[in-house]
Amino acid sequence: MNAILDKEPVKRAEKSLKKFDEKLEVICLEQSARTAQDAATALACDVGAIVKSLLFKAGDRFILGLVAGDKRCSLNKLKKILNEKDISMASPDQVKENTGYTIGGVSPVGHLKECEIFIDETLVRFNDIFGAAGHPNAVFKIDYNNLINMTKGLPKDIVE
Numbered sequence: 001m002n003a004i005l006d007k008e009p010v011k012r013a014e015k016s017l018k019k020f021d022e023k024l025e026v027i028c029l030e031q032s033a034r035t036a037q038d039a040a041t042a043l044a045c046d047v048g049a050i051v052k053s054l055l056f057k058a059g060d061r062f063i064l065g066l067v068a069g070d071k072r073c074s075l076n077k078l079k080k081i082l083n084e085k086d087i088s089m090a091s092p093d094q095v096k097e098n099t100g101y102t103i104g105g106v107s108p109v110g111h112l113k114e115c116e117i118f119i120d121e122t123l124v125r126f127n128d129i130f131g132a133a134g135h136p137n138a139v140f141k142i143d144y145n146n147l148i149n150m151t152k153g154l155p156k157d158i159v160e
Contacts, residue, residue: 004135005138007134009101009134010133010135010138013101013107013110015110016110016150017133026140028138032137035104036050036052036070039139043130048069048123049123049129051132053108053131055095055099056075056078057087057089058078058082058087061115062094063115064108064115064116064118064153065078065118066108066118066119067158068123077157077158098112099111099112099113101134104136105132105133105136108150109151110134117153120155120156124155127143129143129144130142131147
C-alpha cells in the first residue's frame with residue numbers, strides 16, 4: 001500500500017471524494033505535484049486542467065478559490081464579488097487551520113472548517129480536471145460539473 005494513502009489528510013480527502021462518487025480515486029504520483037506545472041508534467045495534461053485550491057482571507061472569513069493552473073486568481077474580482085475592501089492570501093498556518101491541508105496538497109473537499117468556494121469558470125474548457133487530494137503527490141480526476149456539485153462551489157469569473 002502506498003504510504004501517501006495512509007496519511008490522515010489524504011484519507012480525509014478520499015472519504016469526501018467517495019462520499020460524492022464511489023468511483024473517484026486518489027491517484028498517487030511518483031513525483032511531487034506541489035505546483036500546477038509539476039502536476040501537469042506528472043499527469044501529461046494541460047497545466048490549465050490542474051485545479052489550484054487557493055485560500056483567501058476576506059475580513060474574518062475564508063474563501064477557497066478553485067483556479068485553473070494556467071490562470072491567476074484576481075483579488076480585484078474577488079473584492080467585487082464579496083464586496084470586501086481587503087482580501088489577501090491566507091498564511092500557511094491559516095490554510096492548515098481551516099482546511100487541514102498544507103499548501104501544495106489542499107484538496108477542494110474534506111476541509112476542517114466550512115468555507116465559501118468559488119470555481120474558476122475557465123475550467124469548463126477541459127473534459128477532465130485534476131485537484132489535489134490532501135498531499136503534494138496525491139490528486140484526483142473529475143469533470144467540471146461534478147467538481148461544482150461535489151464542492152457546492154459557485155462558478156464565477158475570478159481570474160485575470
